[in-house]
Amino acid sequence: LFRSLSMNDSIRPPLVLIGRVLLALMFVLAGFDKLTGIEGTAGYIASAGLPMATALAVIVGLLELFGGLALMVGFHARWAALALGLFTLVASLLFHNFWAMPADQAFMQKLMFMKNLSIVGGMFVVAALGAGSLSLDARRAAG
Numbered sequence: 001l002f003r004s005l006s007m008n009d010s011i012r013p014p015l016v017l018i019g020r021v022l023l024a025l026m027f028v029l030a031g032f033d034k035l036t037g038i039e040g041t042a043g044y045i046a047s048a049g050l051p052m053a054t055a056l057a058v059i060v061g062l063l064e065l066f067g068g069l070a071l072m073v074g075f076h077a078r079w080a081a082l083a084l085g086l087f088t089l090v091a092s093l094l095f096h097n098f099w100a101m102p103a104d105q106a107f108m109q110k111l112m113f114m115k116n117l118s119i120v121g122g123m124f125v126v127a128a129l130g131a132g133s134l135s136l137d138a139r140r141a142a143g
Helices: 002-007 009-036 038-047 053-073 077-095 103-129 136-142
Strands: none
Touching (some): 009 053, 038 053, 077 103
């Protein structure tokens, strides 16, 4: 199976597209939720001791929503993926610091942290390799 996949270039573009959409979906939904619930998001940000929680909530919501949409359609996908990857890495360190949690919370926070690291890895792959042939980036390069 893997040998035939590596030899069949026709399967790559749809797999890259599906992968991009799945990576982006979490950010689009989270950004929309943040922007429609600014007070709750700001409260959560403030609980981590960060300043200007409301402004940060808006900025993060916009980054997630529009960065996710850009990644989804493959528009400046390398930059969108890099920004979302770096954001996710920083957010994971600030909000899923399992090493500083009580034992009853550490397992779930570690799980969330590791999930986020996997997402960061996916984002860095997109940042390095691009959005693929089924993207606005590919259309712009061809035209």
